[in-house]
Each structure stands twice: as structure tokens, then as C-alpha cells.
Amino acid sequence: MYAQMVKTDAPRVKSLDEMDPQERAFQERIDAGQKIEPKEWMPEGYRKTLIRQISQHAHSEIVGQLPEGNWITRAPTLERKAILLAKVQDEAGHGLYLYCAAETLGISRDEMYEQLHSGKAKYSSIFNYPTLSWADIGAIGWLVDGAAIMNQVPLQRCSYGPYSRAMIRICKEESFHQRQGFDILMKMVKGTSAQKALAQDALNRWWWPSLMMFGPSDDASVHSAQSMAWKIKQNSNDELRQKFVDQTVPQAEYLGLTIPDADLRWNEAKGGYDFGEPDWNEFFEVIAGNGPCNAERLGARRQAWEDGAWFRDALTAHAEKAARRAQPVAAE
Amino acid sequence: MASATATEAAVDRAAVFEFLLSMGDNALILGHRLSEWCGHAPALEEDIALANTALDLIGQTQLWLGLAGEIEGKGRSADDLAHHRDALEFRNLLLTERPNGDYGKTVMRQFLFDAWHYLCLTALRDSSETRIAAIAEKASKEASYHLERSRDLVIRLGDGTAESHTRMQAALDDLWPYTGEMFMNEASDAELAAAGVAPQPASLKNGWDALVAEALAEATLKKPVDGYMHKGGKRGVHTEHLGYVLAELQFLQRAYPGATW
Numbered sequence: 001m002y003a004q005m006v007k008t009d010a011p012r013v014k015s016l017d018e019m020d021p022q023e024r025a026f027q028e029r030i031d032a033g034q035k036i037e038p039k040e041w042m043p044e045g046y047r048k049t050l051i052r053q054i055s056q057h058a059h060s061e062i063v064g065q066l067p068e069g070n071w072i073t074r075a076p077t078l079e080r081k082a083i084l085l086a087k088v089q090d091e092a093g094h095g096l097y098l099y100c101a102a103e104t105l106g107i108s109r110d111e112m113y114e115q116l117h118s119g120k121a122k123y124s125s126i127f128n129y130p131t132l133s134w135a136d137i138g139a140i141g142w143l144v145d146g147a148a149i150m151n152q153v154p155l156q157r158c159s160y161g162p163y164s165r166a167m168i169r170i171c172k173e174e175s176f177h178q179r180q181g182f183d184i185l186m187k188m189v190k191g192t193s194a195q196k197a198l199a200q201d202a203l204n205r206w207w208w209p210s211l212m213m214f215g216p217s218d219d220a221s222v223h224s225a226q227s228m229a230w231k232i233k234q235n236s237n238d239e240l241r242q243k244f245v246d247q248t249v250p251q252a253e254y255l256g257l258t259i260p261d262a263d264l265r266w267n268e269a270k271g272g273y274d275f276g277e278p279d280w281n282e283f284f285e286v287i288a289g290n291g292p293c294n295a296e297r298l299g300a301r302r303q304a305w306e307d308g309a310w311f312r313d314a315l316t317a318h319a320e321k322a323a324r325r326a327q328p329v330a331a332e
Numbered sequence: 333m334a335s336a337t338a339t340e341a342a343v344d345r346a347a348v349f350e351f352l353l354s355m356g357d358n359a360l361i362l363g364h365r366l367s368e369w370c371g372h373a374p375a376l377e378e379d380i381a382l383a384n385t386a387l388d389l390i391g392q393t394q395l396w397l398g399l400a401g402e403i404e405g406k407g408r409s410a411d412d413l414a415h416h417r418d419a420l421e422f423r424n425l426l427l428t429e430r431p432n433g434d435y436g437k438t439v440m441r442q443f444l445f446d447a448w449h450y451l452c453l454t455a456l457r458d459s460s461e462t463r464i465a466a467i468a469e470k471a472s473k474e475a476s477y478h479l480e481r482s483r484d485l486v487i488r489l490g491d492g493t494a495e496s497h498t499r500m501q502a503a504l505d506d507l508w509p510y511t512g513e514m515f516m517n518e519a520s521d522a523e524l525a526a527a528g529v530a531p532q533p534a535s536l537k538n539g540w541d542a543l544v545a546e547a548l549a550e551a552t553l554k555k556p557v558d559g560y561m562h563k564g565g566k567r568g569v570h571t572e573h574l575g576y577v578l579a580e581l582q583f584l585q586r587a588y589p590g591a592t593w
Contacts, residue, residue, distance in 0.1 A: 062371070062376065063371075065370055065371035065379065066370075066371040068370075069367075069370030069371045072367040072370055072386075073364055073367050073368060073580050073581060074580055074581070074583050074584060075584075076415075076584040076585060076591075076593035077411050077415075077593050078360075078390055078393055078394045078397075078410055078411055078414055079394070079411075080593060081367075081390050082387055082390045082391055082394070085367065085383050085386055085387040085390060086383075086387055088370055088371075088383055089380055089383035089384055089387065092376060092379045092380045092383065093380055095376060096376050096377070096380065099376070109376075134584055134593070184593075187592065187593055188593070191591050191592060191593075192588065192590070192591050194588060194591070195588065195591055300371065300372060301371075303372070304371070304372045304373065304374065305374075307374065307434070307435070308373065308374020308375060308378075308435060309374075310493070310495050310496055310499065311374040311375070311378075311435050311436070311489070311496070312374060312375060313492070313493050313495075313496070314488065314489050314492025314493045314495070314496030315488055315489075315492065317492045317493045317496070318487075318488040318489075318491055318492045319488075321491065
């Protein structure tokens, strides 16, 4: 997942009759369930919306390395360390994959980094929360990757070919990530009382931020309506959040942990859970840069980029030298 | 004919145990250092490659320390050995615990180590102790890839810009005094070599010199003269840095004694 509140530049969704013939033909292809490929004509708004969404998604994967990387060196066993390394490596790989998908829309990876570092592009609010104990690594896998899967499964059917194909591959790895998170907590709740307390504390801190990952209710959002018309988005934020809660509550019960929501109860009539409203003021503060770790996360990414400039320059310089050396030989 | 029971017969178990610790500890401590980079590398491809290399090294740690525990015969697992020994019981080379420094220093440390690691593991594929040979068979494939990558980066950065050249030369000069330890024979090494369990460390020196000299020449870097060489890691006398590595690495096991994870 990791795309929240993606804007579309649309004042409202046009009907087919209002579209010029080219745009109408495009919309009809989407309505017929056809995939749009990089070299084909597309409305500028469609292109820009996808760039915003895919780059935000990619940035989230990259920034997401930081809270989990925070515990690789302190993982409790060699096996847990190896699994976490593999997971974080997968996520960096997802980032790479997604940057490549965005590049097919005519933006370079360096431009996307520039937008991240300047604050113009966003990444998921969730990665601005700290990982304070080993149980947080379990909670991230279980809840954060669980929420991400809710969002990403429908994205496999997204109208843009490269994004859709990237998501098919990413989803396979995400479900492994979710299982490893659940497994970490499973072991902890069966362990000592101190371990169980850590697990409950992690759930207390990660539950609401996980629900916020889906973004505020977007039933009245023109951006969401446009994204849905373009089949970039398939479900409303509230639908996905409901699905996530319905799936997760029994898992928490299985773990013997308590979800920190006094309003949570089964609603027989709707066949799902009723639950409380996340604190959206907190969400908007985090989006505005005031979360517990915003400055550190973005600071770390900027620093890595700046400190690495000499490295990247050197590789470019070497490649140019090698090309020059190869030339006279080729001319002979 | 190689015998699985070489260690039960002629060779001193303690010597084999110490040797296995050194192999496992090198992988563990260097894997730890590489993990420190997570999310901070100069390019996304580097983040992926470092995590991949660290993952290989942690996997090797499990195998070496697992076998060490078996040979020791006191019921200690790989995790016990990784998380419940203090610095003086660690047998890793001082090179592996050197702080990361800038990315150039991390790459140079990796290359100097990989060149040795690859040669050592290649020799160990013929170990008379078949369990060692089996681990080396797997690990040498990984080390060969690590070496290919770090060697290539040393060449490209050495022969890149003036700044990258300066940084790589500084890294090389700084780390060089930590390379001699790889080839110093300890008392037990002769016994292990005689039994065909492991090569004499000094026997790897010529191959390493040639491999390193060739890459440094292509990187336009000046190979330092062999001068004073730091030592002690293989006997448990480490630098101050290892204590901090272990404080981090062993934190959970120490803070929650007896818990399983």
C-alpha cells in the first residue's frame, strides 16, 4: 500500500459524453477492463495521478526500511535476524520495482528522490512511528503489512499494466511478511509475562496508526471518485478499513491480546465489527510532518543521499572512462 | 579419503572448536556491521546488496556456530554461542569489527575480507572433516559472489573521481594494518593443518596478495607496504569496538534471560 490521499487534479469526474474522442476511447478501454501500457496515449491527469501514487508507494517501501532496520542488529536470535534481513531486502526490492514502474510514466528516479527529500512527495504516515521494542517488529509485520495487503490485493487489477504486474509480485512477498510478524508475536505471547506485556504494548501503539493507513473516509472525495473511474483505485478507504478490522480482530483474539478500542464489538446485522474512529487530528499532524519520527526518517534519507553523492558520481565517472577506453578499440 | 570422524580421532576437539568459532564470529560480526547500513546506503541497489550479503553471512554464522556447539559437546546452540559469550571469547578478526566509516571504507573492508574469505573457504572444501567441507562448499559460492561485487566496486571507486580515489586510498591505508592477522599462524593451526582439517593461515597469503594486488592496480590504488600488523582477535583480545557491537547484538537475550523468541 502505502498510498494515502493521492490527488488527481480532477475538479470532478467527467461523463463519457463530455470527453473528446481520444479520452473517450481511453475511458472505454478502461471500462472494458483492458490494461494501459507505457507507450499508449493517456490523459495527463491519469499519468500524474499514477506518478504520485506509485512514487508515494515506492518512497514508503524505502523509508520503511528504517523502522525495521532499527532492530536487525538487535534481533533476538540468528534465525529472526536472517528473516528480518530477508524481509527488509524484499522491501528495498519492492521500492526498486515500483520506481521502475513509475519511470515508465516519464519521470526519473532521481526526480522522485528530489520530490521526497524536498517534502513535495509523501510516504505512508505509518513509518513516522518509532519501533521501541522487538514486539514492534512483530506488530509491523502483522498489522502494517496486513493493512498494506488489503490495499495491494485490489491494486493487482489496477488499469496500468506495469503497476498491476509489480503488485502481483509484491503481494506474494507481503503475505510472507505478514506471517513472519504474526509468528514473532505468537512466540512472545506464549513466552514470559514480560514478553506478553511487550506484545500488548506494541498492539496498543500500532493499532490506531494502522487503521489510519487507509486514509480518512473518502466517500465524498472527487480524487477517489476519479481514481476509481480510472480503475487505479478499486475500493473506498472505509471498505478496506472494515475488511482489515474484520480480519484482524479474530487474529488478536487468537494471540490473546486486547485491541485498544472500547467501541469494538461484533455487529451481527452488518456481519462485521463496529469500531471507534481513529484520531484524525493525529493523522493530519503526522502528514504535516509532526509525527514522532518524521524529522528523523526524512533526515536519514536526505543524509544517505547527500553522503552518497561522491559514490554515485564516482560510478558515473568510471563508466564514462570505461566507455572512452573502449572507443578506440572499437574503431580499430 | 575424508573422514567425518577426523575430529574425534587425532585432532584436539578444542582446536577445532576454536577454529569454528573464528569462522562463525567473522561472519557474525561482519554481518552485524553490514546490517548497520540498512536504509542508509548511497543507492537503493547498494541497500539491497548489503542486506543480501549480511543475510549470507548470518546464514553462515548459523552453520559454523551450530557445528562449533556440536563439536564442543556441551549442549550450546549457535544462538547460545552468538548471544552468551563476552568479547574475550570471540575469535573474529579485528578487521571485521572495524567501524563502517564512509561507504568507501565499508567497501574496502569487504573486499579485503572477501578475498581472504573466498580463498579460505575454497581450501576448506577439501577439509578432512566432512561437515566443515560441506559448509565451505555452500559458503564459498556465496563468498565468490561477494568478492566479485566488492572487487568490482573497489575498482570503480578507485578509478572514479579524484574524491573517490582519495577516499578509497585512505580506507585502504587505514585498514591495511588489520589484514596481517588473517595470515598469522596460531599454535593450534599447525595441528589442524596436519590433520587436513583447515589450511595454515599463512598458506593463503600468496594467493591473497596476488588477488588484491591485481585489483588495486586496476583501481589505480597504491598497495601499502606491509608494516606493523594488529593482532589479537583470534585469541580474544579485541578492539574497544567489539564490546559495543555485542551490547547491541546480545541485548534481548541478556535483558530477558531464559526467554525464547
